[in-house]
Amino acid sequence: MYKINPFTLLCAFLLTSHAYAKSISAESITGLLTPESVVQANNGDTFVSEINVFNTDGDGQIKHISPTGKVSVYARDMDDPKGLTMIGNKLYVADKNRILEVTSKNNWRVYVPETAFPFTPQFLNDIVADQYGNLYVSDSGDLTSGGAIYKIDQTGVVSVIVDRSRPEVLAPNGLWFEGRNQLLSVDFASGILYRINISTGKMTQLATGFGGGDGIVKTKKGKIYVSDWKNGYILHASAGKARIVKGGFNSPADIALSVDGDHLLIPVMKAGTLDFMKLK
Ligand SMILES: [Ca+2]
């Protein structure tokens, strides 16, 4: 259920890829309400966060898309839900200034309230899990100069990995858990992709030119894809630079990898769609 875990990806591929590849992967899901993030469970269930109206509380929700493409509301009454990730069957949601835990349909609670953060969050954005059940969440701050990346341990305790005291931290957005102790992170203000050591907070620049960098995906083969929300591109990192894979998306947000590893799932925020892009 983690965004990257070779073993679960393999299991999911063996169990579900046949049915999945013949169903929703060929389509674009339309009529979504300002979709921001997407995650796919091993059984092919897909969840999309819908901000609906920005800065309007109570109108956000999570939609469920079945492996056959049937769309329904899974959890409602959220504020501006963005990043999504899963630990087991539970869904974790970065909802503006707090983290929510969805245990089943229409059943959610506040997992980490605003007051549990060392600094008041302004714009919680992406969220990822590691194999130990820790969560990592980005706060994009005012989207130009500040923000932070936090770790949330299995007991819900929040600690800082990096914050605005570092000049590189302008508006952390997309995250990807990598290896045993690293995050990939793209900054929405600078368009720079970093690798971050979770223990030390050391940031290493990997590549530049991602514009309004939003979501990150790393494939089984190690290829890194990033969405550029501001300029409508899906890009990949190559020799320190962003290279265009495909353009023309109207604000592509937090992308994910399908469980079969063959497609990018792209919430296209201003178009209100979830697009599927086959990877070569
Ligand atoms: Ca809203």
Ligand SMILES: [Ca+2]
């Ligand atoms: Ca995002």
